[in-house]
Amino acid sequence: MRRWPLPWQAAAAAAVGLALAVEALPSVLRWLRGGRRRPRREVLFFPSQVTCTEALLQAPDTRPSPAASGSPSGCQCSLPHGESSLSRLLRALLAARASLELCLFAFSSPQLGRAVQLLHQRGVRVRVVTDCDYMALNGSQIGLLRKAGIQVRHDQDLGYMHHKFAIVDKKVLITGSLNWTTQAIQNNRENVLIMEDDEYVRLFLEEFERIWEEFNPTKYTFFPQEKRGH
Numbered sequence: 001m002r003r004w005p006l007p008w009q010a011a012a013a014a015a016v017g018l019a020l021a022v023e024a025l026p027s028v029l030r031w032l033r034g035g036r037r038r039p040r041r042e043v044l045f046f047p048s049q050v051t052c053t054e055a056l057l058q059a060p061d062t063r064p065s066p067a068a069s070g071s072p073s074g075c076q077c078s079l080p081h082g083e084s085s086l087s088r089l090l091r092a093l094l095a096a097r098a099s100l101e102l103c104l105f106a107f108s109s110p111q112l113g114r115a116v117q118l119l120h121q122r123g124v125r126v127r128v129v130t131d132c133d134y135m136a137l138n139g140s141q142i143g144l145l146r147k148a149g150i151q152v153r154h155d156q157d158l159g160y161m162h163h164k165f166a167i168v169d170k171k172v173l174i175t176g177s178l179n180w181t182t183q184a185i186q187n188n189r190e191n192v193l194i195m196e197d198d199e200y201v202r203l204f205l206e207e208f209e210r211i212w213e214e215f216n217p218t219k220y221t222f223f224p225q226e227k228r229g230h
C-alpha cells in the first residue's frame with residue numbers, strides 16, 4: 001500500500017478535525033450558554049409592599065410615553081413605583097409568550113386578574129383550574145376571566161382544590177402558599193417559589209393535565225348521586 005505524502009496526511013487530518021468541530025459547534029455553544037446562564041431560582045416573600053403596578057399592566061399600545069409624563073414608569077399616582085413581591089410575581093407571569101396554566105384555590109386579586117387577561121389578549125393559551133366553593137364568592141376574578149373567554153374548570157368535590165401554582169410557557173414553575181387575593185398579598189406571611197426546572201415543571205404539568213381532565217365539564221354531575229354506604 002502506498003503511503004500518502006506527509007502534507008496530504010496532515011491536510012486530511014485537518015479536514016476531519018474541522019468537520020468534527022463544525023459538527024460539534026452547536027452543542028458546544030449550547031453547553032456554553034447553558035453553563036453561563038443559571039436557571040431561574042427565586043423566592044418571593046409576602047406580605048408585599050403596596051406599589052403601583054400600572055406600568056406593568058397596561059397593554060403596550062395604551063402605555064403613556066415616559067417623556068410625556070415625566071416619571072420613568074409613566075404614572076403620576078401617589079404609590080411607590082419600585083419593585084415589590086407582587087410586581088415580581090406579575091413580571092414572572094407576564095413573561096408568558098405561549099401558555100399559562102393556573103391551578104388556584106382562591107383568585108380575587110384585581111392586578112393578577114388583569115395580568116391573566118392581558119396574556120389572553122396577547123394570544124397566550126391560558127387555562128385555569130379552581131375551587132368551586134371559592135370561585136362563587138364576591139370579588140372572585142373567575143367570572144371575569146370566563147367572560148373574557150378564558151377556559152376555566154373547577155372541582156365538584158367536598159375536598160378543596162387547594163393548589164396554588166402556575167406554569168409559564170411550560171418552562172417556569174411558580175408555586176407556594178399564596179392565595180391570589182389582595183388580603184393575602186398585603187397582609188399574610190407567604191412564600192412563592194419561582195423556578196426554572198424541567199423536572200418540577202414536568203411533574204406539576206402532569207398534575208395539571210390530570211386535574212384538567214378530571215374537571216372536564218362533560219364529567220360534571222350536578223345531581224348528587226345517591227350516597228352508597230354510610
Ligand code: ZN
Nearest residue numbers: 052075076077
Ligand atoms: Zn402609579
